[in-house]
Amino acid sequence: MKLGIKRGVGPAGLTRLACLLAVLTAVGLLPWLSGKDPALSVLRARSAEQEPTEEALDAVRRDLGLDAGPLSLLGNWASDLLRGDFGTSWVSGTDVLPSVTAGLQVSLGLMGAALVVAALVGVALVAPVLVRGRGTAGTYAAMLAAVPEFLLATVALLVCGVWLGWLPTSGWAGPEYMVLPALALGVPAGGLLGRLVADALPAVLDERWVELWRGAGVSRSLIAGAALKRVLPPLVPQFGMAAVGLTGGTVAVETVFAVPGIGRTALGAAKSQDLPLLQASVLALLVLGLVTGALAALLRRRLLGPALRDAGLALPPTRPVRTPAAVPLTLFTVLAVTIGWGLLRDPYAVNTTARLSAPSWAHPLGTDGLGRDVLARLGHGAASTVGTAAAVCLLSLLVGLALGFLPGVAAGASDIANALPPVIVGILVAATAGPGADGAALAVALISWPPLAAHAAALVQEVRASAFLTAQRAIGASPSWILTRHVLPSVAAPVARHALLRLPGIALALASLGFLGLGAQPPAPEWGLLLDESRAYVERAPWAALAPAVALALLAGLAVSTAAYAQGRRAPRGAKKKEAPVGV
CATH class of the missing domain: 1.10.3720.10 (MetI-like)
Structure with a gap:
């Protein structure tokens, strides 16, 4: 969520327009960006009996306008759009x-x-x-x-x-x-x-x-x-x-x-x-x-x-709710023990004689529709999901720090990024590169940096206005020295803590894309994918769905309690005013 970057009239407006045009261009060029030849799919949808000869495929390409270059494709789509023509379905x-x-x-x-x-x-x-x-x-x-x-x-x-x-x-x-x-x-x-x-x-x-x-x-x-x-x-x-x-x-x-x-x-x-x-x-x-x-x-x-209107009527600092350290520690311990136990098992071993078995000592969380151990798949899926989330979190941190020094540019880009939920970006990425774990990570990374950029911009503004930097300039310190020795260290540490607290939320976003079939593909043991696969037999084996559901709920609880505990610990020590309200 946005944390209140002040909108600029010049750079922010131009960046907002440029980002919007970039998104519209990507949507208009989807047939070209996908890198796939849809002629065969369209031909089969129109006539399943017709032989897919090269002449028939060329005729479909000409009919769809796919034989033109990207600029012609984009121009035709935009001109049709202005006339109210949204096109014809390739399938129906x-x-x-x-x-x-x-x-x-x-x-x-x-x-x-x-x-x-x-x-x-x-x-x-x-x-x-x-x-x-x-x-x-x-x-x-x-x-x-x-x-x-x-x-x-x-x-x-x-x-x-x-x-x-x-x-x-x-x-x-x-x-x-x-x-x-x-x-x-x-x-x-x-x-x-x-x-x-x-x-x-x-x-x-x-x-x-x-x-x-x-x-x-x-x-x-x-x-x-x-x-x-x-x-x-x-x-x-x-x-x-x-x-x-x-x-x-x-x-x-x-x-x-x-x-x-x-x-x-x-x-x-x-x-x-x-x-x-x-x-x-x-x-x-x-x-x-x-x-x-x-x-x-x-x-x-x-x-x-x-x-x-110009003053903005800012609210006074909120009082953080104190959360005992035992709450996030307990949630983390339960997740860590479950994941560690699952990592000791084989997540891909298929045993059709044990399909949809209830929880037992041999299978503590039961088995799925192919007889695979749910605990094993839960443990191995967490390892890959958390690793991917950590990489996305690091990339978002770097982008947020860089854009924090360009608040006008960041504000305009944030408006467009905030208008695109991860699922919508995931659909676009999947249409372009196909569904997969890498595409899901890219989709989440593209829209997860605005809160970090806003936090960094607020801290940069505060540090640059401080008295000690004025003294540094007075004694002749160079801009690069001030940037690398004072401004960047003062900004990087709080924003890095902010990014770390968003790690569980990023993992949940990745799981949501996996649940929709836009992330990791079978037989990968990803949590969202596990929940989606279990829906087919939820009436016969509800434990197969409850296991990833409870794990995701514990992950959400860990995100909330960790953020609340971190804010509670900052409050008694007189934390900085610009510390971000994490978890929003």
């Missing part, structure tokens, strides 16, 4: 626009219901803080916000749909079909909104004006309303990013519950290489994200008003 041969419009209507309905759920969850988390002025709502909100949508959707389907039979588990035939998807999509968003407000409210309620109002006999409800009005404007951009995140979450939720929305349409088009449908779907998701961000910025300006 029908116009793309009706499919995209129908999918977008379903997704907007689902997102609207999810926003209602998010608002209700946020109100439930914030109400105790408004009543008592204190509370631990921020902790519970952080836990809810850290749960990935695909994991919550799988658990909701398993418990409420399969075991209890309360609600339908697939389709889109009535209001009851919307309940579970809306809950899976809205609860994490509500946790994030509730956390932001609950963390900021105690410091606002301690401001001098609140004490004066209480002394004057102003009612508690009026004070609560004024405190919320004081809190909301600086947090509206974060609310906008939460809404943007829903566009990425819809892909996973629609896939789990077989909802015919735009996210599931985009994922299906990527897997079938129906590139015109994929182009239109991704473009719709991108526009949806950009419009949401623009509406959030407009709402913030209206809430601030012209008098306070």
Whole structure:
């Protein structure tokens, strides 16, 4: 999430436009960037009996315009787009626009219901803080916000749909079909909104004006309303990013519950290489994200008003919730023991006679559909996932540090990166290079650097304004000396800690791509892929799905508790003001 890089009128605007054009160019050139010849796939989709001769394939290429160069391909796509022509599906041969419009209507309905759920969850988390002025709502909100949508959707389907039979588990035939998807999509968003407000409210309620109002006999409800009005404007951009995140979450939720929305349409088009449908779907998701961000910025300006618009009305420093060291240590120990135990076993050994076996001493977490040991696959999958996440984290750190010295450029690029959830980038990368672990890592790395860049930019600004650097310049220190001996060391250490605390979140993002089939491919024992494979037999062998689900939940809990513990330890020592609010 953005941490508040000040937008620049010049460099930021130009960078924002350049990045947007780059994304649109990548979408327009998907048929050329994929490096594959789709003529054979299109020919088989149109006529399975026709012999794929070179003449027939050439005719398909001419019909699709694939025999032209990249510039002609991009120009034709852009000109058709301006005329309202989104192309023709390579698979069905029908116009793309009706499919995209129908999918977008379903997704907007689902997102609207999810926003209602998010608002209700946020109100439930914030109400105790408004009543008592204190509370631990921020902790519970952080836990809810850290749960990935695909994991919550799988658990909701398993418990409420399969075991209890309360609600339908697939389709889109009535209001009851919307309940579970809306809950899976809205609860994490509500946790994030509730956390932001609950963390900021105690410091606002301690401001001098609140004490004066209480002394004057102003009612508690009026004070609560004024405190919320004081809190909301600086947090509206974060609310906008939460809404943007829903566009990425819809892909996973629609896939789990077989909802015919735009996210599931985009994922299906990527897997079938129906590139015109994929182009239109991704473009719709991108526009949806950009419009949401623009509406959030407009709402913030209206809430601030012209008098306070330039000041920004920054919030006072939040009070970190103290978390005992035993919480993250316990979670880490449980994960480490499980992973270590699994590493001692063979994750690829197939035993068809032991298919879907229940947990036993021979197989402590049971077996999957091929008789492979779930514990072994869980352990080996964690090793590869954490290693990939560490590499992505390091790359994001380097990019964030570099862009921290170019705040204008970073601000513009961050706006576009924040409008593209990992799932959307993963779909684009998979359409270009094919699904795989490397493509998933690239997709997460492309959009994981903005928080680190914002943190680095804030620290650079603070260090450059400090008195000791003025003294260094006065005694004749060179700019390179000041940069390498003072500025960079002061910035690198806090940002590196920030990046380390984001490691579990990056691992969860990689798992989400694996769950959607955009990451590691079978038979790799990746956690998201394990959860996806187990859905086929979740009614017969729920333990195969519960094992990776619990592991992912523990990883999310570790991310939250470690961040809370780190913030709690900084507070007594008078931590720097610009230390980043991690885990947002």
